Amino acid sequence: MELGILKNRMVAKLSQNFWTRTARIILRNRILILIIIAAITVFFGFQWQNMRFSNTEANLLPDDHPTNLEYEEFLDRFGEEGNAIVIGVRDSTLFTLEKFNSWNILNKQLAAFPEVEFVVSTDNLQELVKDNELQEFVLKPFMETPPETQEALDSLRTHLFNDLPFYDQLLFNKESETVRTIVYLDKDIVNTSVRKDFILNDFRTLIHNFEIESGLDVRVSGMPYIRTMNSQNIIDEIGMFITAALVVTSLIFFFFFRSFRATFISMCVVIIGVMWAFGILGLLRYEITVLTALIPPLIIVIGIPNCIFLINKYQQEVKKHGNQALSLQRVISKIGNATLMTNMTTASGFATFIITDSKLLTEFGIVASINIIFIFILSLLIIPIIYSFMALPKTKHLKHLNKRWIDAFVNWMERIVREKRISVYATSVILLVVSIIGIYQIRISGSPIEDMPKNAQFFKDIRFFEEEFDGIMPVEIVVDTERKNGVLRSANLRRMEELSQVIREFPELSRPTSVVDLVKYSKQAFYNGIPRYYQLPTSQENTFIMDVARKSKGESDLLKNFVDSTGQVARITTYIRDVKTERMEEIEMRLKENLEKTFPEDRYTTSMTGKALLFLKGTKYLVKNLILSLTLAIGLIALFMAYLFRSFRMIIISLIPNLLPLVVTAGVMGFVGVPIKPSTILVFSIAFGISVDDTIHFLAKYRQELTANRWRIQKSVYAALRETGVSMFYTSIVLFFGFSVFVLSSFGGTVALGALVSATLLFAMLANLILLPSLLLSLERSIANKAVLKEPQIDILPLDELPETDSLEN
16 A cells, blocks of 8 residues: 555656646746737637627537428428518507508518518508409409508408408408518528628618607517527627626625735736637637627636635735745646646536537537636736736735634534534435425426517517417428329318318417418409308319419419429418427427328328427427536546545545535426526536536545544544635635626526526535535544545645655554
């Protein structure tokens, strides 16, 4: 055993010598290092021009996932489904002469924009009528000329709401008399920045001016508009988060250190870190999404604890001997290893996202983990170098090292560990049991709008259209008749009508639209537009009505929206309300059952797709992958602890105070109704990766105190608690308030992320300062021997931190 101990001591000595040499290199080449940092910062600054904000929805599924492939096939066949903006008005005064004509002028102006492919509105509404001479259907304008009298307008109004059932729930709601216009954007610009510029400038300006002139309240929605406004909110919040994080962390830092220059130096470090973070995003050509937008403020929050450790150590050394050169060298040689280890564990927590097949999370994991290592390097280089150019800290700058209230806090923790360990265990068990009950109440959210800012006008408009037209997210049902022109066969039309009837029975789904509606409209037109004939033709009628339809150019123009070019494949489109995931899955299952029943697999090929199902599948896929990434994070850090401490029992003891806060947080989510979704499941990997840093600091100090105190557990535990308690408290408070800035967000997911991570880290601090020492004391007989607790592979804290011992001779 003595040979093994000697070997590990030699490894530890080599590690310490490495950091000592590193310290000399940094301090001897300080000017060169500052020049290199400045040059890299300038380089990353030039990369900012390559930053791009996402112009599409986040696709949570991998490109080769079957659900994605089905959706891409649908788009290839029927074209982009997400290129429509809708504007609507629910106001009886719209049907006054002046306002109605202004509304139609607005529609003409929208159609004139080069970014707009076409507009469907009351201004250019087409009616399907039968030309008795040519024996074909033709499209004629709903309104030949603008109405000149109120009487003429009233007649048009009656005709619209009573005689055109084909357009009910498409262009108007008959019951509330809400009228809307559908603006189809050019498909080539839908997923580009041109769409954003058009909507934010020309489109919104035109709508705003119309509202002022007409006094009408115009509601706007549609996927291109929602995506644009949501992206703009993300852009607006990046600056707010960075500013809030800088202000909060600098105030807390100053409160602890009472030093303007220490605060200023720390702010310089994290600001450079933020500049590098943006540069990495530009260099890698990653789009800025709702997740990657969180990275710059995260770097601030995670970078400040590095600054606290380094500056606190520097001031302790100055207070001890007053030698600046020696103090700066020891800051690097003594703290370098510890901060590297803790930053590596934090980066590992983020890096586990890389293994997911989600592009969104992979990019987030890559950029976050790289920048966490970068902020460590910047802290280790900049802080000692800048202090080397400054005078020694004054006595007033060192007063914080002797704060009584900190001593009182440490004494309180020590008293609990000494006297109330049973209460600590009882409280922990109760929290565990209650949290497990809460976990069973957690639901998964597949809603694409749940995280959107609830107070934003565009979100209120989403709810407006959901109320008026019964749905917001498209669900597409595709039916392949496996026969050319098979869609228009009477039997197939009746099967589609049967399925449409099933869809109408769901209150969460909008009225379905398909070729069936066009055939019904054809029958109505065949019988001179009488509304009661808006129904499927009988078998006898179908023959001559279809003969007329085949000659009709106007009908074929409408037909291409519902049937592919071969006439073999049809689509049925409905829209679903924002419902809970469980209900959405139930609806999907029942629709599939009826789809298979109505269209037998041996004669038809069917599928269901659309944005609603794509997001639902993506969320569930993401949750599965994130659970895997969290498991990997726990496994990686357990291996890391095993390598450091070489004791299986120590691994278990170290994981308990870090896993319990995660379980409690999950329980809280269940009780307060916060669902599992892409934003909230990030909480666990982030919080675990950060909170385990405290465990490493505590156990490293505890391991050294054991050696110094001849394996006396109690003395070692209390010494480690006193030594590490203050720094753990400082960093946890910074992290708590730093992550709390995310509650300022208007995005529900970001708010939940900030609140949950803050609460988890605070509870993790208490668990590491109270539960962990209690476990060590209670299990001292199991771990307090050299055979179980072997010499560490790496001494995180340097050997010369401790007094000389004769442990090797024992």
